Amino acid sequence: MSQTAPEDLRNADPKRRIIFYSHDTFGLGHLRRSRALAAALTEGDDHASAIILTGSPVAGRFTFPKGVDHIRLPGVTKLADGSYVSQTLGLDIDEITALRAGLIKTAIEKYEPDLLIVDKEPSGFRGELLPSLEWLRDHGNTKTVLGLRDVLDEPEVLAAEWARKGAVAATEAFYDEIWVYGMHDVYDPTKGLPLSDAARDRMHWTGYLRRETTDEVDLPQHPYVLITPGGGGDGAAMVSLVLEAYEKDPDLSPNAVLIYGPFLSGDVRDAFDARVEKLNGRVTAVGFDSRIEALFVGAEGVVCMGGYNTFCEVLSFDKRAVIVPRTVPRLEQWIRASRAEELGLVRMLDETRDGMTADAMIAAIRNLPHQNKPSEAGADGLLDGLDVVIKRGRALMDGTA
CATH class of the missing domain: 3.40.50.2000 (Glycogen Phosphorylase B;)
Known part of the structure:
Protein backbone atom coordinates (compact mmCIF):
# COMPACT_ATOMS: atom_id res chain seq x y z
CA MET A 1 0.00 0.00 0.00
CA SER A 2 1.42 3.39 -0.95
CA GLN A 3 1.71 6.05 1.69
CA THR A 4 0.70 9.69 1.22
CA ALA A 5 3.35 12.22 2.11
CA PRO A 6 2.40 14.88 4.70
CA GLU A 7 2.63 17.63 2.09
CA ASP A 8 0.18 15.72 -0.12
CA LEU A 9 -2.27 15.54 2.76
CA ARG A 10 -1.98 19.29 3.23
CA ASN A 11 -2.50 19.92 -0.47
CA ALA A 12 -5.58 17.68 -0.46
CA ASP A 13 -7.01 19.44 2.58
CA PRO A 14 -9.78 21.79 1.39
CA LYS A 15 -9.65 23.93 4.53
CA ARG A 16 -8.82 27.62 4.20
CA ARG A 17 -6.48 28.74 6.95
CA ILE A 18 -5.92 32.37 7.90
CA ILE A 19 -3.50 33.96 10.36
CA PHE A 20 -3.94 37.50 11.60
CA TYR A 21 -0.98 39.33 13.09
CA SER A 22 -2.00 42.06 15.55
CA HIS A 23 0.97 43.42 17.49
CA ASP A 24 -1.23 45.14 20.12
CA THR A 25 1.37 46.46 22.51
CA PHE A 26 -1.38 48.58 24.06
CA GLY A 27 -5.06 49.26 23.60
CA LEU A 28 -7.85 47.29 21.96
CA GLY A 29 -7.96 48.59 18.40
CA HIS A 30 -5.85 46.07 16.52
CA LEU A 31 -7.32 43.05 18.32
CA ARG A 32 -10.92 44.15 17.84
CA ARG A 33 -10.35 44.84 14.16
CA SER A 34 -8.68 41.45 13.63
CA ARG A 35 -11.50 39.73 15.50
CA ALA A 36 -14.14 41.36 13.29
CA LEU A 37 -12.23 40.40 10.14
CA ALA A 38 -11.68 36.82 11.32
CA ALA A 39 -15.39 36.43 12.08
CA ALA A 40 -16.34 37.71 8.62
CA LEU A 41 -13.88 35.47 6.74
CA THR A 42 -14.89 32.29 8.59
CA GLU A 43 -18.63 32.81 9.07
CA GLY A 44 -20.71 30.34 7.09
CA ASP A 45 -17.60 28.64 5.69
CA ASP A 46 -17.04 25.23 7.25
CA HIS A 47 -13.70 25.01 5.46
CA ALA A 48 -12.27 28.19 7.00
CA SER A 49 -10.45 28.70 10.28
CA ALA A 50 -8.33 31.50 11.68
CA ILE A 51 -5.75 32.19 14.36
CA ILE A 52 -5.11 35.69 15.71
CA LEU A 53 -1.59 36.34 16.96
CA THR A 54 -1.90 39.19 19.44
CA GLY A 55 0.05 40.87 22.18
CA SER A 56 -3.08 42.34 23.78
CA PRO A 57 -3.17 41.77 27.55
CA VAL A 58 -6.98 41.52 27.46
CA ALA A 59 -7.37 39.05 24.59
CA GLY A 60 -8.63 36.41 27.02
CA ARG A 61 -11.63 38.55 27.96
CA PHE A 62 -13.13 38.21 24.49
CA THR A 63 -15.11 35.34 23.06
CA PHE A 64 -14.10 34.23 19.60
CA PRO A 65 -16.41 32.88 16.91
CA LYS A 66 -16.49 29.25 15.87
CA GLY A 67 -13.39 28.45 13.84
CA VAL A 68 -11.38 31.33 15.32
CA ASP A 69 -8.77 31.07 18.06
CA HIS A 70 -5.94 33.24 19.31
CA ILE A 71 -2.36 32.93 20.49
CA ARG A 72 -1.30 35.44 23.10
CA LEU A 73 2.20 36.76 22.49
CA PRO A 74 4.22 37.87 25.56
CA GLY A 75 3.27 41.44 26.33
CA VAL A 76 5.37 44.58 26.24
CA THR A 77 4.82 47.91 27.96
CA LYS A 78 5.69 51.35 26.62
CA LEU A 79 7.46 53.57 29.15
CA ALA A 80 7.12 57.32 29.49
CA ASP A 81 10.35 57.89 27.54
CA GLY A 82 8.98 55.92 24.57
CA SER A 83 11.05 52.79 25.18
CA TYR A 84 9.57 49.31 25.69
CA VAL A 85 10.10 46.62 28.28
CA SER A 86 8.70 43.15 28.85
CA GLN A 87 5.33 43.36 30.59
CA THR A 88 5.83 40.49 33.03
CA LEU A 89 8.80 38.30 32.10
CA GLY A 90 11.68 40.53 33.20
CA LEU A 91 13.37 40.28 29.79
CA ASP A 92 15.00 43.20 28.03
CA ILE A 93 13.33 44.42 24.85
CA ASP A 94 15.66 42.55 22.48
CA GLU A 95 15.05 39.28 24.33
CA ILE A 96 11.27 39.68 24.39
CA THR A 97 11.19 40.67 20.70
CA ALA A 98 13.24 37.58 19.77
CA LEU A 99 10.90 35.38 21.82
CA ARG A 100 7.82 36.84 20.14
CA ALA A 101 9.41 36.52 16.69
CA GLY A 102 10.14 32.84 17.32
CA LEU A 103 6.60 32.14 18.46
CA ILE A 104 5.15 33.90 15.41
CA LYS A 105 7.38 31.98 12.99
CA THR A 106 6.62 28.64 14.65
CA ALA A 107 2.87 29.28 14.48
CA ILE A 108 3.09 30.16 10.79
CA GLU A 109 5.28 27.16 9.93
CA LYS A 110 3.05 24.67 11.77
CA TYR A 111 -0.34 26.10 10.80
CA GLU A 112 0.62 26.68 7.15
CA PRO A 113 -1.88 29.46 6.48
CA ASP A 114 -3.30 30.15 3.05
CA LEU A 115 -3.58 33.82 3.95
CA LEU A 116 -1.67 36.09 6.35
CA ILE A 117 -3.28 39.43 7.20
CA VAL A 118 -1.00 41.88 9.01
CA ASP A 119 -2.54 44.79 10.85
CA LYS A 120 -0.88 48.19 10.31
CA GLU A 121 2.80 47.35 10.96
CA PRO A 122 4.42 45.96 7.77
CA SER A 123 7.46 44.55 9.58
CA GLY A 124 5.74 43.95 12.92
CA PHE A 125 6.71 45.28 16.34
CA ARG A 126 10.41 46.14 16.19
CA GLY A 127 10.76 44.01 13.04
CA GLU A 128 9.58 40.81 14.74
CA LEU A 129 7.57 39.76 11.69
CA LEU A 130 10.44 39.92 9.19
CA PRO A 131 11.77 36.37 9.81
CA SER A 132 8.30 34.99 9.12
CA LEU A 133 7.78 37.14 6.03
CA GLU A 134 11.15 36.04 4.65
CA TRP A 135 10.30 32.39 5.34
CA LEU A 136 6.95 32.72 3.62
CA ARG A 137 8.58 34.32 0.59
CA ASP A 138 10.84 31.29 0.24
CA HIS A 139 8.40 28.52 1.21
CA GLY A 140 4.83 27.63 0.36
CA ASN A 141 2.03 29.55 -1.28
CA THR A 142 0.71 31.77 1.52
CA LYS A 143 -0.78 35.03 0.25
CA THR A 144 0.07 38.08 2.33
CA VAL A 145 -2.02 41.19 2.96
CA LEU A 146 -1.15 44.41 4.78
CA GLY A 147 -4.29 45.90 6.33
CA LEU A 148 -4.32 49.63 7.08
CA ARG A 149 -6.94 51.60 8.96
CA ASP A 150 -8.35 54.72 7.29
CA VAL A 151 -5.93 57.11 9.05
CA LEU A 152 -2.44 56.36 10.39
CA ASP A 153 -0.96 59.78 11.20
CA GLU A 154 -0.18 63.11 9.59
CA PRO A 155 1.82 62.48 6.40
CA GLU A 156 5.18 63.97 7.43
CA VAL A 157 5.26 62.16 10.76
CA LEU A 158 4.18 58.87 9.18
CA ALA A 159 6.80 59.11 6.43
CA ALA A 160 9.56 59.58 9.01
CA GLU A 161 8.25 56.69 11.13
CA TRP A 162 8.02 54.29 8.20
CA ALA A 163 11.50 55.27 7.00
CA ARG A 164 12.92 54.57 10.46
CA LYS A 165 11.22 51.17 10.64
CA GLY A 166 11.98 50.10 7.07
CA ALA A 167 8.23 49.76 6.60
CA VAL A 168 8.13 50.97 3.00
CA ALA A 169 10.74 48.39 1.97
CA ALA A 170 8.83 45.64 3.78
CA THR A 171 5.57 46.67 2.11
CA GLU A 172 7.19 46.62 -1.33
CA ALA A 173 8.93 43.27 -0.79
CA PHE A 174 6.51 41.05 1.06
CA TYR A 175 2.84 41.89 0.43
CA ASP A 176 0.60 40.65 -2.37
CA GLU A 177 -2.11 43.19 -1.56
CA ILE A 178 -2.71 46.23 0.64
CA TRP A 179 -6.21 46.68 2.04
CA VAL A 180 -7.29 50.07 3.37
CA TYR A 181 -10.26 49.76 5.71
CA GLY A 182 -11.73 53.08 4.64
CA MET A 183 -12.63 55.20 1.60
CA HIS A 184 -10.21 57.09 -0.60
CA ASP A 185 -12.45 60.15 -0.77
CA VAL A 186 -12.53 60.33 3.04
CA TYR A 187 -8.77 60.06 3.62
CA ASP A 188 -5.68 58.39 2.17
CA PRO A 189 -3.55 56.95 5.00
CA THR A 190 -0.60 56.44 2.64
CA LYS A 191 -0.43 60.11 1.66
CA GLY A 192 3.21 61.17 1.90
CA LEU A 193 4.60 57.63 1.77
CA PRO A 194 7.07 56.93 -1.08
CA LEU A 195 5.32 53.77 -2.25
CA SER A 196 5.97 52.65 -5.81
CA ASP A 197 3.28 52.66 -8.47
CA ALA A 198 3.39 48.85 -8.37
CA ALA A 199 2.59 48.84 -4.65
CA ARG A 200 -0.21 51.36 -5.12
CA ASP A 201 -1.64 49.16 -7.87
CA ARG A 202 -1.97 46.42 -5.24
CA MET A 203 -4.08 48.65 -2.95
CA HIS A 204 -7.78 47.94 -2.44
CA TRP A 205 -10.08 50.38 -0.63
CA THR A 206 -12.56 48.21 1.21
CA GLY A 207 -14.71 50.78 2.98
CA TYR A 208 -15.29 50.83 6.75
CA LEU A 209 -15.92 47.61 8.66
CA ARG A 210 -19.59 47.30 9.58
CA ARG A 211 -20.30 46.06 13.11
CA GLU A 212 -23.24 43.99 14.25
CA THR A 213 -24.49 42.79 17.59
CA THR A 214 -25.59 39.23 18.33
CA ASP A 215 -25.14 39.20 22.11
CA GLU A 216 -28.07 39.85 24.40
CA VAL A 217 -27.25 42.40 27.09
CA ASP A 218 -29.47 43.82 29.82
CA LEU A 219 -29.81 47.44 28.76
CA PRO A 220 -30.88 50.35 30.99
CA GLN A 221 -34.62 50.91 30.99
CA HIS A 222 -34.23 54.69 30.72
CA PRO A 223 -32.83 56.77 27.83
CA LEU A 382 -19.12 53.82 3.57
CA LEU A 383 -19.72 50.47 5.27
CA ASP A 384 -18.97 47.81 2.68
CA GLY A 385 -15.62 46.84 4.20
CA LEU A 386 -16.41 43.31 5.36
CA ASP A 387 -18.06 42.37 2.07
CA VAL A 388 -14.98 43.50 0.14
CA VAL A 389 -12.65 41.72 2.59
CA ILE A 390 -14.56 38.45 2.16
CA LYS A 391 -14.43 38.77 -1.64
CA ARG A 392 -10.73 39.66 -1.78
CA GLY A 393 -9.72 37.13 0.90
CA ARG A 394 -11.46 34.20 -0.74
CA ALA A 395 -10.14 35.18 -4.18
CA LEU A 396 -6.59 35.20 -2.84
CA MET A 397 -6.99 31.86 -1.07
CA ASP A 398 -8.70 30.23 -4.08
CA GLY A 399 -6.11 31.56 -6.53
CA THR A 400 -8.63 33.62 -8.51
CA ALA A 401 -7.44 37.10 -7.47
Whole structure:
Protein backbone atom coordinates (compact mmCIF):
# COMPACT_ATOMS: atom_id res chain seq x y z
CA MET A 1 0.00 0.00 0.00
CA SER A 2 1.42 3.39 -0.95
CA GLN A 3 1.71 6.05 1.69
CA THR A 4 0.70 9.69 1.22
CA ALA A 5 3.35 12.22 2.11
CA PRO A 6 2.40 14.88 4.70
CA GLU A 7 2.63 17.63 2.09
CA ASP A 8 0.18 15.72 -0.12
CA LEU A 9 -2.27 15.54 2.76
CA ARG A 10 -1.98 19.29 3.23
CA ASN A 11 -2.50 19.92 -0.47
CA ALA A 12 -5.58 17.68 -0.46
CA ASP A 13 -7.01 19.44 2.58
CA PRO A 14 -9.78 21.79 1.39
CA LYS A 15 -9.65 23.93 4.53
CA ARG A 16 -8.82 27.62 4.20
CA ARG A 17 -6.48 28.74 6.95
CA ILE A 18 -5.92 32.37 7.90
CA ILE A 19 -3.50 33.96 10.36
CA PHE A 20 -3.94 37.50 11.60
CA TYR A 21 -0.98 39.33 13.09
CA SER A 22 -2.00 42.06 15.55
CA HIS A 23 0.97 43.42 17.49
CA ASP A 24 -1.23 45.14 20.12
CA THR A 25 1.37 46.46 22.51
CA PHE A 26 -1.38 48.58 24.06
CA GLY A 27 -5.06 49.26 23.60
CA LEU A 28 -7.85 47.29 21.96
CA GLY A 29 -7.96 48.59 18.40
CA HIS A 30 -5.85 46.07 16.52
CA LEU A 31 -7.32 43.05 18.32
CA ARG A 32 -10.92 44.15 17.84
CA ARG A 33 -10.35 44.84 14.16
CA SER A 34 -8.68 41.45 13.63
CA ARG A 35 -11.50 39.73 15.50
CA ALA A 36 -14.14 41.36 13.29
CA LEU A 37 -12.23 40.40 10.14
CA ALA A 38 -11.68 36.82 11.32
CA ALA A 39 -15.39 36.43 12.08
CA ALA A 40 -16.34 37.71 8.62
CA LEU A 41 -13.88 35.47 6.74
CA THR A 42 -14.89 32.29 8.59
CA GLU A 43 -18.63 32.81 9.07
CA GLY A 44 -20.71 30.34 7.09
CA ASP A 45 -17.60 28.64 5.69
CA ASP A 46 -17.04 25.23 7.25
CA HIS A 47 -13.70 25.01 5.46
CA ALA A 48 -12.27 28.19 7.00
CA SER A 49 -10.45 28.70 10.28
CA ALA A 50 -8.33 31.50 11.68
CA ILE A 51 -5.75 32.19 14.36
CA ILE A 52 -5.11 35.69 15.71
CA LEU A 53 -1.59 36.34 16.96
CA THR A 54 -1.90 39.19 19.44
CA GLY A 55 0.05 40.87 22.18
CA SER A 56 -3.08 42.34 23.78
CA PRO A 57 -3.17 41.77 27.55
CA VAL A 58 -6.98 41.52 27.46
CA ALA A 59 -7.37 39.05 24.59
CA GLY A 60 -8.63 36.41 27.02
CA ARG A 61 -11.63 38.55 27.96
CA PHE A 62 -13.13 38.21 24.49
CA THR A 63 -15.11 35.34 23.06
CA PHE A 64 -14.10 34.23 19.60
CA PRO A 65 -16.41 32.88 16.91
CA LYS A 66 -16.49 29.25 15.87
CA GLY A 67 -13.39 28.45 13.84
CA VAL A 68 -11.38 31.33 15.32
CA ASP A 69 -8.77 31.07 18.06
CA HIS A 70 -5.94 33.24 19.31
CA ILE A 71 -2.36 32.93 20.49
CA ARG A 72 -1.30 35.44 23.10
CA LEU A 73 2.20 36.76 22.49
CA PRO A 74 4.22 37.87 25.56
CA GLY A 75 3.27 41.44 26.33
CA VAL A 76 5.37 44.58 26.24
CA THR A 77 4.82 47.91 27.96
CA LYS A 78 5.69 51.35 26.62
CA LEU A 79 7.46 53.57 29.15
CA ALA A 80 7.12 57.32 29.49
CA ASP A 81 10.35 57.89 27.54
CA GLY A 82 8.98 55.92 24.57
CA SER A 83 11.05 52.79 25.18
CA TYR A 84 9.57 49.31 25.69
CA VAL A 85 10.10 46.62 28.28
CA SER A 86 8.70 43.15 28.85
CA GLN A 87 5.33 43.36 30.59
CA THR A 88 5.83 40.49 33.03
CA LEU A 89 8.80 38.30 32.10
CA GLY A 90 11.68 40.53 33.20
CA LEU A 91 13.37 40.28 29.79
CA ASP A 92 15.00 43.20 28.03
CA ILE A 93 13.33 44.42 24.85
CA ASP A 94 15.66 42.55 22.48
CA GLU A 95 15.05 39.28 24.33
CA ILE A 96 11.27 39.68 24.39
CA THR A 97 11.19 40.67 20.70
CA ALA A 98 13.24 37.58 19.77
CA LEU A 99 10.90 35.38 21.82
CA ARG A 100 7.82 36.84 20.14
CA ALA A 101 9.41 36.52 16.69
CA GLY A 102 10.14 32.84 17.32
CA LEU A 103 6.60 32.14 18.46
CA ILE A 104 5.15 33.90 15.41
CA LYS A 105 7.38 31.98 12.99
CA THR A 106 6.62 28.64 14.65
CA ALA A 107 2.87 29.28 14.48
CA ILE A 108 3.09 30.16 10.79
CA GLU A 109 5.28 27.16 9.93
CA LYS A 110 3.05 24.67 11.77
CA TYR A 111 -0.34 26.10 10.80
CA GLU A 112 0.62 26.68 7.15
CA PRO A 113 -1.88 29.46 6.48
CA ASP A 114 -3.30 30.15 3.05
CA LEU A 115 -3.58 33.82 3.95
CA LEU A 116 -1.67 36.09 6.35
CA ILE A 117 -3.28 39.43 7.20
CA VAL A 118 -1.00 41.88 9.01
CA ASP A 119 -2.54 44.79 10.85
CA LYS A 120 -0.88 48.19 10.31
CA GLU A 121 2.80 47.35 10.96
CA PRO A 122 4.42 45.96 7.77
CA SER A 123 7.46 44.55 9.58
CA GLY A 124 5.74 43.95 12.92
CA PHE A 125 6.71 45.28 16.34
CA ARG A 126 10.41 46.14 16.19
CA GLY A 127 10.76 44.01 13.04
CA GLU A 128 9.58 40.81 14.74
CA LEU A 129 7.57 39.76 11.69
CA LEU A 130 10.44 39.92 9.19
CA PRO A 131 11.77 36.37 9.81
CA SER A 132 8.30 34.99 9.12
CA LEU A 133 7.78 37.14 6.03
CA GLU A 134 11.15 36.04 4.65
CA TRP A 135 10.30 32.39 5.34
CA LEU A 136 6.95 32.72 3.62
CA ARG A 137 8.58 34.32 0.59
CA ASP A 138 10.84 31.29 0.24
CA HIS A 139 8.40 28.52 1.21
CA GLY A 140 4.83 27.63 0.36
CA ASN A 141 2.03 29.55 -1.28
CA THR A 142 0.71 31.77 1.52
CA LYS A 143 -0.78 35.03 0.25
CA THR A 144 0.07 38.08 2.33
CA VAL A 145 -2.02 41.19 2.96
CA LEU A 146 -1.15 44.41 4.78
CA GLY A 147 -4.29 45.90 6.33
CA LEU A 148 -4.32 49.63 7.08
CA ARG A 149 -6.94 51.60 8.96
CA ASP A 150 -8.35 54.72 7.29
CA VAL A 151 -5.93 57.11 9.05
CA LEU A 152 -2.44 56.36 10.39
CA ASP A 153 -0.96 59.78 11.20
CA GLU A 154 -0.18 63.11 9.59
CA PRO A 155 1.82 62.48 6.40
CA GLU A 156 5.18 63.97 7.43
CA VAL A 157 5.26 62.16 10.76
CA LEU A 158 4.18 58.87 9.18
CA ALA A 159 6.80 59.11 6.43
CA ALA A 160 9.56 59.58 9.01
CA GLU A 161 8.25 56.69 11.13
CA TRP A 162 8.02 54.29 8.20
CA ALA A 163 11.50 55.27 7.00
CA ARG A 164 12.92 54.57 10.46
CA LYS A 165 11.22 51.17 10.64
CA GLY A 166 11.98 50.10 7.07
CA ALA A 167 8.23 49.76 6.60
CA VAL A 168 8.13 50.97 3.00
CA ALA A 169 10.74 48.39 1.97
CA ALA A 170 8.83 45.64 3.78
CA THR A 171 5.57 46.67 2.11
CA GLU A 172 7.19 46.62 -1.33
CA ALA A 173 8.93 43.27 -0.79
CA PHE A 174 6.51 41.05 1.06
CA TYR A 175 2.84 41.89 0.43
CA ASP A 176 0.60 40.65 -2.37
CA GLU A 177 -2.11 43.19 -1.56
CA ILE A 178 -2.71 46.23 0.64
CA TRP A 179 -6.21 46.68 2.04
CA VAL A 180 -7.29 50.07 3.37
CA TYR A 181 -10.26 49.76 5.71
CA GLY A 182 -11.73 53.08 4.64
CA MET A 183 -12.63 55.20 1.60
CA HIS A 184 -10.21 57.09 -0.60
CA ASP A 185 -12.45 60.15 -0.77
CA VAL A 186 -12.53 60.33 3.04
CA TYR A 187 -8.77 60.06 3.62
CA ASP A 188 -5.68 58.39 2.17
CA PRO A 189 -3.55 56.95 5.00
CA THR A 190 -0.60 56.44 2.64
CA LYS A 191 -0.43 60.11 1.66
CA GLY A 192 3.21 61.17 1.90
CA LEU A 193 4.60 57.63 1.77
CA PRO A 194 7.07 56.93 -1.08
CA LEU A 195 5.32 53.77 -2.25
CA SER A 196 5.97 52.65 -5.81
CA ASP A 197 3.28 52.66 -8.47
CA ALA A 198 3.39 48.85 -8.37
CA ALA A 199 2.59 48.84 -4.65
CA ARG A 200 -0.21 51.36 -5.12
CA ASP A 201 -1.64 49.16 -7.87
CA ARG A 202 -1.97 46.42 -5.24
CA MET A 203 -4.08 48.65 -2.95
CA HIS A 204 -7.78 47.94 -2.44
CA TRP A 205 -10.08 50.38 -0.63
CA THR A 206 -12.56 48.21 1.21
CA GLY A 207 -14.71 50.78 2.98
CA TYR A 208 -15.29 50.83 6.75
CA LEU A 209 -15.92 47.61 8.66
CA ARG A 210 -19.59 47.30 9.58
CA ARG A 211 -20.30 46.06 13.11
CA GLU A 212 -23.24 43.99 14.25
CA THR A 213 -24.49 42.79 17.59
CA THR A 214 -25.59 39.23 18.33
CA ASP A 215 -25.14 39.20 22.11
CA GLU A 216 -28.07 39.85 24.40
CA VAL A 217 -27.25 42.40 27.09
CA ASP A 218 -29.47 43.82 29.82
CA LEU A 219 -29.81 47.44 28.76
CA PRO A 220 -30.88 50.35 30.99
CA GLN A 221 -34.62 50.91 30.99
CA HIS A 222 -34.23 54.69 30.72
CA PRO A 223 -32.83 56.77 27.83
CA TYR A 224 -29.06 57.15 28.04
CA VAL A 225 -26.00 58.61 26.38
CA LEU A 226 -23.16 56.12 26.01
CA ILE A 227 -19.77 57.40 27.15
CA THR A 228 -16.83 55.35 25.88
CA PRO A 229 -13.11 56.13 25.79
CA GLY A 230 -12.41 52.87 23.93
CA GLY A 231 -9.73 50.91 25.74
CA GLY A 232 -9.54 53.70 28.28
CA GLY A 233 -5.78 54.00 28.61
CA ASP A 234 -5.77 57.55 27.26
CA GLY A 235 -9.37 58.43 28.06
CA ALA A 236 -9.15 59.91 31.57
CA ALA A 237 -9.41 63.52 30.41
CA MET A 238 -12.56 62.86 28.37
CA VAL A 239 -14.22 60.89 31.18
CA SER A 240 -13.40 63.62 33.69
CA LEU A 241 -14.88 66.27 31.41
CA VAL A 242 -18.15 64.34 31.03
CA LEU A 243 -18.43 63.88 34.79
CA GLU A 244 -17.74 67.58 35.28
CA ALA A 245 -20.57 68.40 32.88
CA TYR A 246 -23.06 66.31 34.86
CA GLU A 247 -21.73 67.74 38.13
CA LYS A 248 -22.09 71.32 36.93
CA ASP A 249 -25.53 70.99 35.31
CA PRO A 250 -28.02 69.10 37.52
CA ASP A 251 -30.59 69.19 34.69
CA LEU A 252 -28.34 67.69 32.03
CA SER A 253 -30.06 64.76 30.34
CA PRO A 254 -30.38 62.04 29.36
CA ASN A 255 -28.49 60.05 31.94
CA ALA A 256 -25.09 58.61 31.00
CA VAL A 257 -23.78 55.05 30.88
CA LEU A 258 -19.99 55.14 31.17
CA ILE A 259 -17.77 52.25 30.01
CA TYR A 260 -14.30 52.91 31.38
CA GLY A 261 -12.44 50.40 29.23
CA PRO A 262 -10.01 47.78 30.55
CA PHE A 263 -7.00 50.11 30.70
CA LEU A 264 -8.55 52.84 32.83
CA SER A 265 -8.02 51.49 36.32
CA GLY A 266 -6.31 51.95 39.65
CA ASP A 267 -6.44 55.23 41.56
CA VAL A 268 -7.84 57.12 38.56
CA ARG A 269 -10.76 54.72 38.29
CA ASP A 270 -11.36 54.88 42.05
CA ALA A 271 -11.52 58.65 41.93
CA PHE A 272 -14.00 58.54 39.04
CA ASP A 273 -16.15 55.98 40.88
CA ALA A 274 -16.37 58.33 43.85
CA ARG A 275 -17.59 61.14 41.60
CA VAL A 276 -20.09 58.83 39.89
CA GLU A 277 -21.48 57.79 43.27
CA LYS A 278 -22.25 61.44 44.14
CA LEU A 279 -24.30 61.86 40.96
CA ASN A 280 -27.04 59.65 42.40
CA GLY A 281 -27.66 57.44 39.38
CA ARG A 282 -27.49 60.14 36.71
CA VAL A 283 -24.28 58.45 35.58
CA THR A 284 -23.65 54.72 35.92
CA ALA A 285 -20.26 53.18 35.24
CA VAL A 286 -18.79 49.76 34.51
CA GLY A 287 -15.22 48.76 33.83
CA PHE A 288 -15.32 46.84 30.56
CA ASP A 289 -17.87 45.05 28.43
CA SER A 290 -16.68 43.12 25.36
CA ARG A 291 -20.30 43.26 24.13
CA ILE A 292 -20.31 47.04 23.91
CA GLU A 293 -22.03 46.86 20.50
CA ALA A 294 -25.34 46.16 22.24
CA LEU A 295 -24.93 49.26 24.39
CA PHE A 296 -24.39 51.30 21.21
CA VAL A 297 -27.68 50.00 19.82
CA GLY A 298 -29.68 51.19 22.82
CA ALA A 299 -28.04 54.61 23.21
CA GLU A 300 -29.70 57.93 22.38
CA GLY A 301 -26.27 59.23 21.40
CA VAL A 302 -22.58 58.70 22.04
CA VAL A 303 -19.71 60.70 23.49
CA CYS A 304 -16.47 58.98 22.58
CA MET A 305 -12.87 59.26 21.55
CA GLY A 306 -11.92 58.97 17.90
CA GLY A 307 -10.45 55.48 17.52
CA TYR A 308 -11.15 53.48 14.38
CA ASN A 309 -13.32 50.78 15.97
CA THR A 310 -15.48 53.25 17.87
CA PHE A 311 -15.96 55.27 14.69
CA CYS A 312 -17.09 52.13 12.84
CA GLU A 313 -19.61 51.46 15.62
CA VAL A 314 -20.96 55.01 15.43
CA LEU A 315 -21.51 54.59 11.68
CA SER A 316 -22.80 51.01 11.88
CA PHE A 317 -25.40 51.69 14.56
CA ASP A 318 -26.24 55.12 13.11
CA LYS A 319 -25.68 57.04 16.33
CA ARG A 320 -25.46 60.77 16.80
CA ALA A 321 -21.99 61.24 18.23
CA VAL A 322 -19.68 63.79 19.79
CA ILE A 323 -16.06 62.74 19.26
CA VAL A 324 -13.35 64.03 21.59
CA PRO A 325 -10.16 63.03 19.76
CA ARG A 326 -6.76 62.66 21.35
CA THR A 327 -3.96 64.63 19.69
CA VAL A 328 -0.93 62.89 21.23
CA PRO A 329 1.12 60.83 20.59
CA ARG A 330 -0.30 61.02 17.04
CA LEU A 331 -2.97 63.03 15.22
CA GLU A 332 -4.80 59.99 13.85
CA GLN A 333 -7.99 60.53 15.89
CA TRP A 334 -8.11 64.27 15.22
CA ILE A 335 -7.71 63.76 11.47
CA ARG A 336 -10.48 61.13 11.43
CA ALA A 337 -12.85 63.22 13.56
CA SER A 338 -12.28 66.44 11.61
CA ARG A 339 -12.90 64.73 8.27
CA ALA A 340 -16.02 63.03 9.66
CA GLU A 341 -17.31 66.39 10.89
CA GLU A 342 -16.65 67.97 7.49
CA LEU A 343 -18.74 65.20 5.92
CA GLY A 344 -21.57 65.75 8.42
CA LEU A 345 -21.21 62.34 10.04
CA VAL A 346 -20.41 63.45 13.61
CA ARG A 347 -19.70 66.49 15.76
CA MET A 348 -16.15 66.97 17.05
CA LEU A 349 -15.25 68.67 20.32
CA ASP A 350 -12.02 70.40 19.34
CA GLU A 351 -9.66 71.67 22.01
CA THR A 352 -8.56 74.74 20.03
CA ARG A 353 -11.92 75.68 18.55
CA ASP A 354 -14.35 74.71 21.32
CA GLY A 355 -12.22 74.47 24.45
CA MET A 356 -12.16 71.46 26.74
CA THR A 357 -14.52 72.92 29.32
CA ALA A 358 -17.54 71.63 31.19
CA ASP A 359 -19.70 74.22 29.43
CA ALA A 360 -18.54 72.99 26.02
CA MET A 361 -19.36 69.39 26.97
CA ILE A 362 -22.76 70.39 28.38
CA ALA A 363 -23.59 72.16 25.12
CA ALA A 364 -22.43 69.20 23.07
CA ILE A 365 -24.56 66.69 25.01
CA ARG A 366 -27.59 68.97 24.93
CA ASN A 367 -27.20 69.38 21.16
CA LEU A 368 -26.99 65.64 20.46
CA PRO A 369 -30.74 65.23 19.70
CA HIS A 370 -30.47 68.00 17.10
CA GLN A 371 -27.55 66.47 15.18
CA ASN A 372 -28.11 64.51 12.00
CA LYS A 373 -27.62 60.78 12.21
CA PRO A 374 -24.66 59.49 10.16
CA SER A 375 -27.08 57.83 7.72
CA GLU A 376 -28.45 61.27 6.83
CA ALA A 377 -24.97 62.16 5.57
CA GLY A 378 -24.61 58.97 3.54
CA ALA A 379 -22.81 56.74 6.04
CA ASP A 380 -24.38 53.56 4.65
CA GLY A 381 -22.31 53.96 1.51
CA LEU A 382 -19.12 53.82 3.57
CA LEU A 383 -19.72 50.47 5.27
CA ASP A 384 -18.97 47.81 2.68
CA GLY A 385 -15.62 46.84 4.20
CA LEU A 386 -16.41 43.31 5.36
CA ASP A 387 -18.06 42.37 2.07
CA VAL A 388 -14.98 43.50 0.14
CA VAL A 389 -12.65 41.72 2.59
CA ILE A 390 -14.56 38.45 2.16
CA LYS A 391 -14.43 38.77 -1.64
CA ARG A 392 -10.73 39.66 -1.78
CA GLY A 393 -9.72 37.13 0.90
CA ARG A 394 -11.46 34.20 -0.74
CA ALA A 395 -10.14 35.18 -4.18
CA LEU A 396 -6.59 35.20 -2.84
CA MET A 397 -6.99 31.86 -1.07
CA ASP A 398 -8.70 30.23 -4.08
CA GLY A 399 -6.11 31.56 -6.53
CA THR A 400 -8.63 33.62 -8.51
CA ALA A 401 -7.44 37.10 -7.47
